[in-house]
Every structure is written in C-alpha cells, then in structure tokens.
Amino acid sequence: MDRIRIVGGNQLKGAIPISGAKNAALPLMIASLLTDDTLTLDNVPHLADVEQLIRILGNHGVDYSVNGRRESQGDGYSRTIHFTARNIVNSTAPYELVSKMRASFWVIGPLLARTGEARVSLPGGCAIGTRPVDLFIDGLKALGAEIEIDNGYVVARAPKGLAGGRYAFPKVSVGATHVLMMAASLAKGDTVLENAAREPEIVNLADCLNAMGARISGAGTHTITIEGVAALSGARHRVIPDRIETGTYAMAVAMTGGDVMLEGARPDLLENALDVISRAGAEIQPTNEGIRVTRNGAGIAPVEVTTEPFPGFPTDLQAQLMGLMTMAKGRSRITETIFENRFMHVQELARLGADISLSGQTAIVEGVSKLKGAPVMATDLRASVSLVIAGLAADGETTVNRVYHLDRGFERLEEKLSRCGAAIERISG
Numbered sequence: 332m333d334r335i336r337i338v339g340g341n342q343l344k345g346a347i348p349i350s351g352a353k354n355a356a357l358p359l360m361i362a363s364l365l366t367d368d369t370l371t372l373d374n375v376p377h378l379a380d381v382e383q384l385i386r387i388l389g390n391h392g393v394d395y396s397v398n399g400r401r402e403s404q405g406d407g408y409s410r411t412i413h414f415t416a417r418n419i420v421n422s423t424a425p426y427e428l429v430s431k432m433r434a435s436f437w438v439i440g441p442l443l444a445r446t447g448e449a450r451v452s453l454p455g456g457c458a459i460g461t462r463p464v465d466l467f468i469d470g471l472k473a474l475g476a477e478i479e480i481d482n483g484y485v486v487a488r489a490p491k492g493l494a495g496g497r498y499a500f501p502k503v504s505v506g507a508t509h510v511l512m513m514a515a516s517l518a519k520g521d522t523v524l525e526n527a528a529r530e531p532e533i534v535n536l537a538d539c540l541n542a543m544g545a546r547i548s549g550a551g552t553h554t555i556t557i558e559g560v561a562a563l564s565g566a567r568h569r570v571i572p573d574r575i576e577t578g579t580y581a582m583a584v585a586m587t588g589g590d591v592m593l594e595g596a597r598p599d600l601l602e603n604a605l606d607v608i609s610r611a612g613a614e615i616q617p618t619n620e621g622i623r624v625t626r627n628g629a630g631i632a633p634v635e636v637t638t639e640p641f642p643g644f645p646t647d648l649q650a651q652l653m654g655l656m657t658m659a660k661g662r663s664r665i666t667e668t669i670f671e672n673r674f675m676h677v678q679e680l681a682r683l684g685a686d687i688s689l690s691g692q693t694a695i696v697e698g699v700s701k702l703k704g705a706p707v708m709a710t711d712l713r714a715s716v717s718l719v720i721a722g723l724a725a726d727g728e729t730t731v732n733r734v735y736h737l738d739r740g741f742e743r744l745e746e747k748l749s750r751c752g753a754a755i756e757r758i759s760g
C-alpha cells in the first residue's frame with residue numbers, strides 16, 4: 332500500500348495547476364446515461380473516483396474514449412473524455428460497485444428517467460456519517476416514481492415515464508439535487524425544486540444538461556425549475572476547476588508560508604473559504620492566471636468557522652482548516668454541521684502534537700508553536716490531506732498511510748507540492 336513521506340519545514344514557492352473538480356466531474360459523467368449521443372467532457376481529473384465511475388458506467392453500457400484512445404493520457408493530468416451510452420444494457424447497479432463510491436448511487440436518476448426502471452444498491456454508511464438516501468427516494472416519488480426497498484436495493488419504476496412535480500428538500504442535499512435535476516430533465520411537464528443545493532457543481536451540471544437540450548433555470552439559487560423534454564442530445568462541456576483542491580493548497584501555503592500561484596483557480600467558487608484563509612493571515616490575490624496566495628512574516632491567526640452548504644464554508648475543507656489551525660497563535664473553534672462524524676482527523680493530528688478537544692460538533696483547537704512528525708493514518712479523503720498540511724510544517728518526518736483515500740480526490744498531490752519546494756514523496760508498495 333502506498334504511503335506519503337514528508338519532511339516538514341520548507342516554504343512553498345512556485346505554481347500549482349488546479350485540476351478539474353472531482354465533485355463536478357462525477358455527476359457530469361453520470362449525465363452521459365441520459366442520451367444515446369456522445370457527451371464530451373473536458374478537464375476531467377485523473378483520479379481513482381473517476382476511474383471507478385468509468386467502470387460503473389461501463390456496467391450500464393457507457394462506452395468511453397480518452398482523447399480518441401481508450402487508455403488514459405500519458406501525463407496523468409486532467410483530460411478530455413468522450414462518453415457514449417448508445418443503449419442502456421443494464422439498469423441494475425450492484426452492491427459491489429455502489430459500495431465503493433457513494434456518488435455511484437446517483438445513476439438512479441438517469442437510469443429511471445431513460446429506461447423507466449432502476450435497481451440500485453443502497454450505498455450504506457461511510458466513514459464521515461450515515462448518509463441516508465431518503466431525500467432521493469422522496470424526490471423521485473414526487474416525480475411519479477414507484478419505489479420499494481428490496482434486499483438492500485432501491486427499486487424504482489416509472490413504466491409510463493416520470494412526470495414533472497414539485498419537491499421541497501427538507502434539508503439541502505447536493506447529490507439529491509443533482510439526481511432530481513437529471514431525472515426531471517426527461518420527465519413530462521415542469522418540475523420545481525425548492526431549497527435546492529446551490530453549490531457550483533450544481534450550476535456546472537445544469538449548464539451541461541442545458542447544452543444537451545434540457546430546459547433548466549435557477550441553478551445556483553434556492554429554486555430550480557426544469558421543463559421536461561422528450562430527449563437529450565450530446566454536447567461538449569468543461570469541468571470547473573476544483574474549489575476544494577484550491578482551498579487545500581491555499582491552506583498549505585498559509586501553513587508553511589511562501590508564495591504560490593494557484594493556476595486556473597476561480598475565486599468566485601470559494602469566496603467564504605478565501606475570506607477565512609485571509610483572516611488566518613494569508614494574502615489572497617485574484618489574478619488573470621488564478622489565485623496568488625502568500626504568507627510572509629506574521630504567524631497564523633485563529634478563526635471561528637462553521638461548515639454550511641454553499642456559499643458557506645464547505646465541509647470538504649473543514650479537516651484542512653483544522654490542520655492549519657493546529658499552529659495558530661491562539662484558540663480556534665471549528666463546528667461541523669453537515670456530517671455527524673467528520674472529525675476522525677483529530678486523533679491523527681494529535682499524533683503530530685496538535686492540541687484539539689471536541690465538544691459535540693465543535694472542535695476547539697489550541698494552537699501550538701511546534702508540531703513533530705510521526706506516522707499517521709488517513710481515515711477519509713479530506714482527513715488525509717489535513718495530515719499532509721500538518722506534516723508540511725511539522726519538524727522531522729511524517730508518513731501518511733492509507734494514501735488510497737488521498738488518491739480519490741487529489742491529482743498528483745506529491746508532484747504538485749514537491750515542485751513548489753516541499754520535501755514530499757510517494758513510497759510505493
């Protein structure tokens with residue numbers, strides 16, 4: 332199993348290219364199930380989750396080629412992939428595939444809309460929380476689907492097709508908003524989604540669906556309206572830059588000090604997080620090339636932050652912020668409101684010398700003047716990169732184990748950081 336070895340203490344200086352967003356690429360790839368035409372996606376990141384979803388879509392009959400070839404592009408960076416679902420050969424998504432990646436549950440919307448039936452395994456819980464699917468079920472029922480749970484599978488049927496409807500989410504859900512937007516695009520009549528998620532990835536998907544012929548308005552606001560159409564066509568669409576990767580590297584620079592250009596990053600995708608990072612003492616400068624992050628001289632200032640749906644501070648940056656705050660000059664408070672169990676990095680950060688206590692859903696971080704390298708274990712995707720951030724500033728050597736978590740969502744992390752002067756390497760095997 333691969334590990335990441337870091338010797339802390341180097342400042343970061345240089346440029347980091349920001350990859351296409353994992354959380355935008357996944358729903359866009361799933362949208363290819365909605366048409367028998369080719370959907371071409373540019374800027375698809377080279378990540379374990381993307382490779383896994385390619386396998387899952389293949390099970391339903393989606394063929395793909397990468398820049399005209401079936402294999403990945405040599406350099407391993409974000410690439411163009413063509414997806415074609417000429418026929419849906421299988422509307423069952425089995426447990427073995429769905430359990431490996433939660434977002435694969437989202438195939439339920441397009442499969443049901445296109446074929447009138449879908450049998451998708453319940454994804455089960457995951458390290459960060461129980462993550463139920465009740466909102467997907469209630470939302471699809473509002474579009475006329477008949478749904479039952481059978482043997483661990485959600486079995487959804489709409490023999491005469493889906494019909495437009497109104498659904499008000501009792502709680503904001505990114506995944507359920509993606510799924511209902513896709514399903515409603517092929518329903519008969521109009522759909523209104525209230526209290527919809529407003530994340531940039533929702534807007535990216537709506538733009539792509541509209542390019543395929545859908546009629547969606549209001550994406551990015553609380554209320555999304557979808558006029559159903561009889562069929563969707565192919566399109567070419569670009570995956571937005573990864574705002575979580577952007578925020579992660581900005582925090583890494585805030586942690587080590589230095590001067591890094593985050594190439595291709597879009598400040599409008601993470602205003603709240605950038606504000607927090609500048610309150611912590613880093614200088615954030617949007618430019619034509621991306622976002623320049625610098626921190627010279629002054630130390631890290633403590634902050635009080637609560638995670639919220641977009642445009643609030645993202646839960647996917649909570650662990651990284653905690654890594655940064657371990658060395659702040661004072662006490663920080665970080666409250667997690669999205670997932671009930673997203674604090675597993677606390678124990679691992681403590682192994683590096685961090686002083687963190689938990690009070691319910693709030694972590695109280697007393698900044699320390701020094702961290703000391705140690706072997707640590709990644710427990711989930713964002714937790715793993717919080718350990719990298721801490722390791723970059725810790726004295727001596729930190730080894731991050733279970734790097735497969737990191738590979739789900741960070742393209743060539745060790746290469747991007749070592750090019751900026753970090754002493755970081757992957758140890759294979």
Ligand SMILES: CC(=O)N[C@H]1[C@@H](OP(=O)(O)OP(=O)(O)OC[C@H]2O[C@@H](n3ccc(=O)[nH]c3=O)[C@H](O)[C@@H]2O)O[C@H](CO)[C@@H](O)[C@@H]1O
Nearest residue numbers: 354434462463464465466467503504505506646647669670
């Ligand atoms: C692949 C992807 O894009 N993943 C992101 C997506 O996950 P995901 O789409 O799974 O997250 P949701 O927005 O759905 O979850 C938000 C909250 O709603 C709850 N919930 C959700 C659905 C449901 O049917 N019932 C229910 O109770 C969840 O357990 C959670 O507490 O948004 C999360 C919140 O920004 C991010 O952390 C994830 O990185």
Ligand SMILES: C=C(OP(=O)(O)O)C(=O)O
Nearest residue numbers: 354433434647712713740
């Ligand atoms: C939690 C995440 O992903 P997923 O929803 O796929 O678990 C994430 O990207 O941080």
